[in-house]
Amino acid sequence: MPREPLIAIVGKPSSGKSTTLNSLTDAGAKVGAFPFTTIEPNKATGYLQLPCACSRFGKEDLCKPNYGACKKGTRFVPIMLLDVAGLVPGAHEGRGLGNKFLFDLSTADALIHVVDVSGTTDSNGKATRGYDPLNDIDWLQEEIRQWVQGNLTKNWGSVVRRHTSTKSMAVETLQRQFSGYGANMNMVQLAINQYYKDYQCTNLPPLETWDNEMITKIVKSFLKIKFPTVLALNKIDHPDADKNISKIVLKYPNDKIILSSAITEVFLRKLAKQGYVQYEEGTEFVDTHEDIDTLKVMDEKLSQRVEKIRDLVLYRFGSTGVVQVLQAAVDILDLVPVYPVRNMNTFTGSSGNNVFRDCVMVKRGTQVGAVARSIMGDVTIVAIEGVGGIKISEEDVVDKGKNDILSFKLVSNN
Numbered sequence: 155m156p157r158e159p160l161i162a163i164v165g166k167p168s169s170g171k172s173t174t175l176n177s178l179t180d181a182g183a184k185v186g187a188f189p190f191t192t193i194e195p196n197k198a199t200g201y202l203q204l205p206c207a208c209s210r211f212g213k214e215d216l217c218k219p220n221y222g223a224c225k226k227g228t229r230f231v232p233i234m235l236l237d238v239a240g241l242v243p244g245a246h247e248g249r250g251l252g253n254k255f256l257f258d259l260s261t262a263d264a265l266i267h268v269v270d271v272s273g274t275t276d277s278n279g280k281a282t283r284g285y286d287p288l289n290d291i292d293w294l295q296e297e298i299r300q301w302v303q304g305n306l307t308k309n310w311g312s313v314v315r316r317h318t319s320t321k322s323m324a325v326e327t328l329q330r331q332f333s334g335y336g337a338n339m340n341m342v343q344l345a346i347n348q349y350y351k352d353y354q355c356t357n358l359p360p361l362e363t364w365d366n367e368m369i370t371k372i373v374k375s376f377l378k379i380k381f382p383t384v385l386a387l388n389k390i391d392h393p394d395a396d397k398n399i400s401k402i403v404l405k406y407p408n409d410k411i412i413l414s415s416a417i418t419e420v421f422l423r424k425l426a427k428q429g430y431v432q433y434e435e436g437t438e439f440v441d442t443h444e445d446i447d448t449l450k451v452m453d454e455k456l457s458q459r460v461e462k463i464r465d466l467v468l469y470r471f472g473s474t475g476v477v478q479v480l481q482a483a484v485d486i487l488d489l490v491p492v493y494p495v496r497n498m499n500t501f502t503g504s505s506g507n508n509v510f511r512d513c514v515m516v517k518r519g520t521q522v523g524a525v526a527r528s529i530m531g532d533v534t535i536v537a538i539e540g541v542g543g544i545k546i547s548e549e550d551v552v553d554k555g556k557n558d559i560l561s562f563k564l565v566s567n568n
């Protein structure tokens with residue numbers, strides 16, 4: 155099976171990264187109102203919610219995934235999340251926890267940048283009041299850019315010498331230099347295309363002539379492809395959040411922005427576990443004893459807190475936002491669920507009656523043949539079938555709801 159997508163949670167100290175991780179998983183990462191609470195990265199599995207293929211065929215009762223879960227036709231697909239140490243201005247030069255943190259996120263497929271919009275922490279994560287988080291987005295991206303660029307240009311002289319002596323193409327040399335970030339040729343080519351788009355040109359100058367300005371441009375375009383980013387504007391439950399949110403949304407009209415209150419999600423999930431409320435994750439619906447009498451009765455203080463959460467977060471913003479943050483990260487990665495099945499009539503696996511046991515997230519537009527190889531490994535595939543036993547060509551591509559239920563016929567199966 156291809157590895158699950160890895161999404162890293164980044165941001166300055168105390169912005170709420172670990173709380174966001176905890177709100178999406180059962181991680182129990184340490185949370186604290188002081189900078190650098192997290193030093194070693196925390197990894198945990200979050201679940202992306204999406205409509206499952208079983209609901210298209212009325213087979214919800216038979217759907218028992220190998221990984222994750224399916225509840226009444228809503229599939230919970232596992233996604234790996236990584237919560238890393240806080241980043242401060244100057245990190246690429248070693249300030250704060252510096253490069254170690256940056257190294258931890260090199261294998262991530264996308265980033266969730268948690269921004270504290272309450273204005274109660276400064277750029278180093280120290281408690282304050284009235285801080286303007288508007289610039290946090292720029293400096294954090296710049297830190298990552300400078301780190302990647304520093305790695306690229308550290309031995310630039312020898313990179314160029316090797317490039318010329320081996321008569322390499324720019325895409326090959328860049329791929330070698332970016333391989334530490336898991337970059338393959340395809341990704342580097344996408345980054346070069348992104349560069350053409352960003353700087354409105356149609357070809358690259360020879361690599362041996364690149365100056366710092368040119369390298370900066372290439373690195374910026376590479377980062378857009380390597381680390382597509384969702385901005386999670388966190389702590390929206392705080393009274394000072396509103397004005398900061400509007401400023402950020404105005405300054406970054408093209409960014410994927412989600413409003414969140416991670417602390418509220420953690421609290422609601424805890425109350426639900428303790429039996430005080432029934433809470434549908436990611437929604438505005440919280441039922442208490444007054445709605446469902448099997449739920450535990452809350453004391454006055456707890457009732458007031460839940461009422462406040464309803465007023466300040468759920469009714470105003472529609473939800474705590476964290477489930478949407480994860481959804482947005484998958485959206486920017488442009489991933490669609492693909493269900494490999496053994497039997498196209500029953501949608502079962504190799505044994506048993508349960509349907510759609512596997513689900514993998516695949517980049518939209520990937521060719522069906524490539525999907526087959528990434529799932530089955532290096533085997534000879536005789537044919538690929540879709541729903542209704544229709545033969546699908548290896549060159550056909552995967553899209554939302556199209557070519558997403560597949561059966562691979564191997565040589566040994568015949």
Ligand SMILES: Nc1nc2c(ncn2[C@@H]2O[C@H](COP(=O)(O)OP(=O)(O)OP(=O)(O)O)[C@@H](O)[C@H]2O)c(=O)[nH]1
Pocket residue numbers: 165166167168169170171172173174184185186187188189190191192193238239240241272279388389390391392414415416417418
């Ligand atoms: N009001 C409010 N506070 C929050 C929210 N999320 C986190 N916090 C608080 O912010 C502080 C920092 O939270 P953490 O999750 O530890 O932050 P972090 O980004 O992981 O911090 P480092 O590990 O130090 O980089 C804690 O006191 C949290 O309770 C939120 O949605 N609203």
Ligand SMILES: [Mg+2]
Pocket residue numbers: 171172173184185191192237238239
């Ligand atoms: Mg932390």
